[in-house]
Amino acid sequence: MMHTIVVGAGIAGITAARLLHAAGQRVVVLEARDRIGGRIRTDRTAGFSVDRGASWIHGLTGNPLTGLVSALGMETREFTVGSFQAGGRPIADYDESQRLLDEDATRQWTADVDTADELFQLTIAASGHDESYADAAERTLAATGWEPERTERVRAFYRHRTEEQCGAEVEQVAAHALDEDTIEGDEVIFPGGYDVLPRTLAEGLDIRLGMTVTAISRSATGVRVDTEHESFDAAHVIVTVPLGVLKAGAIEFTPALPDAVAGPIARLGMGVFNKVFLQFPSRFWQDDVYAIRQHGRAGVPWHSWYDVSVVSGKPMLLTFAGGAWGQEIEQKTDKEVVSSVLGSLRKIYGESVPGPVAHWITRWGTDPLALGSYSYVAVGSSHDDHDALAEPVDGVLHFAGEATCGHEPATVHGALQSGHRAAERILGSPISLAELTRGLNPSNGRLR
Numbered sequence: 001m002m003h004t005i006v007v008g009a010g011i012a013g014i015t016a017a018r019l020l021h022a023a024g025q026r027v028v029v030l031e032a033r034d035r036i037g038g039r040i041r042t043d044r045t046a047g048f049s050v051d052r053g054a055s056w057i058h059g060l061t062g063n064p065l066t067g068l069v070s071a072l073g074m075e076t077r078e079f080t081v082g083s084f085q086a087g088g089r090p091i092a093d094y095d096e097s098q099r100l101l102d103e104d105a106t107r108q109w110t111a112d113v114d115t116a117d118e119l120f121q122l123t124i125a126a127s128g129h130d131e132s133y134a135d136a137a138e139r140t141l142a143a144t145g146w147e148p149e150r151t152e153r154v155r156a157f158y159r160h161r162t163e164e165q166c167g168a169e170v171e172q173v174a175a176h177a178l179d180e181d182t183i184e185g186d187e188v189i190f191p192g193g194y195d196v197l198p199r200t201l202a203e204g205l206d207i208r209l210g211m212t213v214t215a216i217s218r219s220a221t222g223v224r225v226d227t228e229h230e231s232f233d234a235a236h237v238i239v240t241v242p243l244g245v246l247k248a249g250a251i252e253f254t255p256a257l258p259d260a261v262a263g264p265i266a267r268l269g270m271g272v273f274n275k276v277f278l279q280f281p282s283r284f285w286q287d288d289v290y291a292i293r294q295h296g297r298a299g300v301p302w303h304s305w306y307d308v309s310v311v312s313g314k315p316m317l318l319t320f321a322g323g324a325w326g327q328e329i330e331q332k333t334d335k336e337v338v339s340s341v342l343g344s345l346r347k348i349y350g351e352s353v354p355g356p357v358a359h360w361i362t363r364w365g366t367d368p369l370a371l372g373s374y375s376y377v378a379v380g381s382s383h384d385d386h387d388a389l390a391e392p393v394d395g396v397l398h399f400a401g402e403a404t405c406g407h408e409p410a411t412v413h414g415a416l417q418s419g420h421r422a423a424e425r426i427l428g429s430p431i432s433l434a435e436l437t438r439g440l441n442p443s444n445g446r447l448r
Ligand SMILES: Cc1cc2nc3c(=O)[nH]c(=O)nc-3n(C[C@H](O)[C@H](O)[C@H](O)COP(=O)(O)OP(=O)(O)OC[C@H]3O[C@@H](n4cnc5c(N)ncnc54)[C@H](O)[C@@H]3O)c2cc1C
Pocket: 007, 008, 009, 010, 011, 012, 013, 030, 031, 032, 033, 036, 037, 038, 039, 040, 052, 053, 054, 055, 056, 057, 058, 082, 211, 212, 213, 214, 240, 241, 242, 245, 250, 251, 273, 274, 275, 362, 364, 369, 370, 372, 373, 374, 400, 401, 402, 403, 409, 410, 411, 412, 413, 415
């Protein structure tokens, strides 16, 4: 009999499996897709890397990924504008009339975000679990006494922050939702693709692809995991499927999950955040900027473009659709989405903006094995719900994955840490993350 069955070959599942394997356990990983990596997914159909899921390490300092990707020899590029940040790196900001903000106006806007943010932290500290991020933002903005245009820009900043960090609208997200969201140090992306990480860590593991888990039953002595075709028995199971899949009840648990776990599954939110990459025949935007940003009403629905040419070596922009808009674009055709993005770009750069030579559009919300992009703290829930979801059930059933990591949900490193925690709980003793790379050849980090 297996010691442990891991459900899902994303970064959480692979981390847990590799650590347990390193500790001498017999482990099998059951993955429904025909590939590993889950929400880390690199598309190489065009001959270069396009990361349709995660792209960034959000902050190198104190991040377990930093040492890991370096040990694996993965090539990285500094790209410290991984979301709707106001400053930090050169950004071409356009005002409501598509005029480029000059240095003074840019300085004023970033200073306004800093000032409002300080006030915002105090407002949030005084907020309860039933208050939304929107409530706290409005109280903060009212306290600034700024004129409407100035206020509106910062209001949009808060809106875009929850759309991107949570994949949800500012009214759906709890005031405390982003308390944990601190980025320390530079951010980086991967010219060779992020999936090199899970693919390298998967080496030597028993991973069965095309295995959709439909039911898990448990007793005091172990678990039985049913897939569509086969059943597996083990002492423990670690379930790492995304929160959206758990919410949809795609896996039947017997006996039913206790409230301590079912409650967090119901209360936490699963957000939708999608990416649109456009590859152009030539560049029409500034050479020296990390991002292009449209402020004000003209920034609805598209407001930010990130110059990811550094990854592909081609003239390429990446834009995001999060929250309600992220869900909406999943119902549109590629042609409709591309022409909508082009319409916004042409308002800024003129009608001569060429059509793209290629595009990539993600649809994570309707992907049945994700049913969303990442979890968030919805109004009425708290970060404790993330960790409560990971509390072992009857000593044999464990949950891991980004949604179970209270201090860094919705990230690759949060998912990795959750896999580490599940492995340690099963082993009943600490195990170093350094075990992940033992015996791996760093040159594998450039695997294509
Ligand atoms: C568009 C997008 C952009 C992102 N950007 C970033 C970023 O820049 N930086 C960052 O740190 N994070 C980012 N994230 C978040 C990050 O990708 C995730 O937090 C992380 O990859 C989740 O890993 P996981 O192992 O928890 O889940 P997953 O990677 O989703 O793994 C779970 C696995 O379970 C499988 N599965 C589902 N149902 C079943 C079933 N019934 N039976 C068997 N297997 C099943 C799935 O196929 C999947 O492979 C992004 C996410 C998205 C969607």
